[in-house]
Amino acid sequence: MNRNSRSAVVRRLLLLVSGCLLLGLITGEYAWALVIGLAVHLGWTLRQSLRLHRWLQDHQPDEAPPDAYGLWGEVFDSIYHLQRRNERARGRLQAVIDRVQESTAALRDAVIMLDSQGNLEWWNQAAETLLGLKTPQDSGQAITNLVRDPRFVEYFERSQYQEPLELPSPMGGNRRLQFNITQYGNSEHLMLVRDITRLHQLEQMRKDFVANVSHELRTPLTVITGYLETLLDNVESVNPRWLRPLQQMQQQGGRMQSLLNDLLLLAKLEATDYPSDNQPVALEPLLQAIVADAQVLSGSHAHNLSLEAEPGLRIKGSESELRSALSNLVFNAVKYTPDDGDIHIRCWSDGEGVHVSVRDNGPGIEARHLPRLTERFYRVDSSRASHTGGTGLGLAIAKHVLMRHRGHLQVQSRPGHGSTFICHFAPAQIARRA
Structure with a gap:
């Protein structure tokens, strides 16, 4: 209310009081005159309130407010302008929403909005093509009832969406989909689904090529190394210059054979999503055997290897694959830790699953190398790697083994403080204790 409005209200009240006093002077009843004046003013105020209430309830979008004067006229006008x-x-917000929905509907990738319980709220046309969603029948349905692959159900319920999930399309055929889920707002979900069939085919071609070439090279390499062994076994008859x-x-x-064996193992690991020989594996004796092999590998370097394992702990999986992954981590610690260094292996379980850590006090690794350590043939230091004779595939093998066992590597x-490699296995992988 501005100053002029306040002045007008004060003047009207003064006029009302003056009129009441004048009426009291004429009649000699000042109290009744004031009561009658105030009652008239109150009735007029209640009438304006009722008019405002009826207009707010029944007015059309473009209907102007009722005519009034004074303070109530300004109230009507202010409410009307505010509306x-x-x-x-x-209207502006609705236009923005419409443009967002139109642009999202034009995407080739599926965009799906889910509530905090995982029920469908909205999706675009691509979601109907890729996932077979139907409008409006599927509105309010749980996404796990429509995408029933056990891997997706586990992925969605675990609520760990750092890495995308790749699955065959529920619509059948050879289509391959990638699922990305992001949580926002009040634990709501935004799910993006991409068709990565072409990328999957290219990746499969690469895997097949590597596997076929590795397999074909094994025969000539075996022949060459066989003849070399024969020549070296008869070194007396060989010219000393050729020794x-x-x-x-x-x-x-030998290095080439190790490399081919690792490439073939990687190809085998990538061929399926889960080990065929899935049996409970006792971790304590497995780690004890790996530590014994590591002590032999250490030899004259005199590393101090120690093992701390929770008794009776077992996980479901392939013993040979787990041995390959864990031995790669322990043997890497032996190769890159200086003489007389400390290497500690620990195995324990908690509410988040089973964990196996390999800690050393070696030279450490710079932070810029950590995201790429599990890439094939990635070298932190090429000179150091060639000195140790590694193939550059050990951590890639460990990563794939852990993925097949519903785990991940941390x-x-x-630099200067050593390294710790931790294998995390989901609680679902725990087998009953021995």
């Missing part, structure tokens, strides 16, 4: 501003703002070249050839042949390291 018009709100309608314009609502060192033959030894180097045998050494490099790396903690700082």
Whole structure:
């Protein structure tokens, strides 16, 4: 209310009181005159309130407010202007929402909005094509009732969406889909589904090529290394000048065989999503055997290896694959830890699952290398890797083994403070204790 409005209200009240006093002077009843005046004013105020109430309830979108004067006229006008501003703002917001929905509907990727319980709220046309959703029958349905693959159900309920999930399309055929879920607002979900069939086919071609080439190279390499062993076994009949070249050839042949074996193992791991020989594996004796092998590998380097394992702990999976993954981590610690260094292996369980850690006090790894450690042939230090004779595939094998066992690998390291590699297995992988 501005100053002029306040002045007008004061003047009207003064006029009303003056009229009441004048009436009291004429009649001699000042009290009754004031009561009658105030009652008239109150009745007029109640009438304006009722008019405002009826207008707010029954008015049409463009209907003007009732005619009034004074303070109530300003109230009617202010409410009317406020409603018009709100309608314009609502129109702008609705236009933005319509544009967002139109642009989202035009995407080739499926966009699906879910509530906090995982029930469908909205989706675009691509979701109907890729997932077979139907409008409006599926509105309010749980997404796990429509995408029933057990891997998706586990992925959605676990609520760990850092990595996308790749699955065959529920519509059948050879289509391959990638699911990305993001939580926002009040634990609501935004799910993006991409058709990655072409990328999957290219990746499969690469895997097949590597597997076929590795398989085909094994036969000629076996012949070459066989003849080299024969020549070195009869070293007395060989010209001394050829002794060192033959030894180097045998050494490099051994490296090539190790490389081919690792490539074939990777191809085998990538061929299926879950181990075929899925049996309870006792971790304590498995780690004890790996530590014994690591002590032999350490030899004269005199590393201090220690094992702390929770007794009777077992997980479901393939013993040979788990041995390969865990031994790669332990053997890497032996290779890259200086002489007399400490290597500690620990195995324990808690509410988040089973964990196996390998900690050393070696040179450590810079932070910029950590995201790429599990890539094939990635070298933190090529000179150090060639000195240890590694193939560059050990951590890639460990990563794939853990993925097949519903786990993941965590790396903690700082230069000069050693490294810790932790294998995390989901609670669903725990088998009953021995």
